[in-house]
Amino acid sequence: MxxxxxxxxxxxxxxxxxxxxxxxxxxxxxxxxxxxxxxxxxxxxxxxxxxxxxxxTPPSEMATRTLNQAKMARQAGLDAWRTGPSVN
Incomplete structure (x- = not known):
């Protein structure tokens, strides 16, 4: 059992x-x-x-996915900081 x-x-x-x-x-x-x-x-x-x-999901695939998510979040943060807040 x-x-x-x-x-x-x-x-x-x-x-x-x-x-x-x-x-x-x-x-x-x-x-x-x-x-x-x-x-x-x-x-x-x-x-x-x-x-x-x-x-x-193998640990290597999870690590790769998380690294890519972190890179995308970093880039989104940099872009938002450079352009400032968007006004609608």
Whole structure:
């Protein structure tokens, strides 16, 4: 059974076994702590990658779209500043 978010896609679900083992290992010596932190990090990274793959729009496309919107807003602001307020 999979957990569903409000929009019907699978949400961010890290590997709980890796998290538990990694968290348990952080209570020991420094080498074991590093290994535990690595396991926790790998679990979170892999969950994040799986979650992003379920998105309809890739992050690179969203970033490009947002950058283009910012450029257009910047240009509109500059044009409005140069021409002043329009009087009808």
């Amino acid at each position: 999979t957990a569903m978010t409000t929009n019907g896609t699978q949400g961010f679900r890290p590997n709980t076994r890796l998290l538990a083992v990694g968290a348990a290992m952080t209570g020991f010596g420094s080498m074991v702590v590093a290994t535990g932190a690595t396991l926790v990090g790998l679990s979170l990274i892999s969950a994040g990658r799986r979650w992003i793959q379920t998105w309809e």
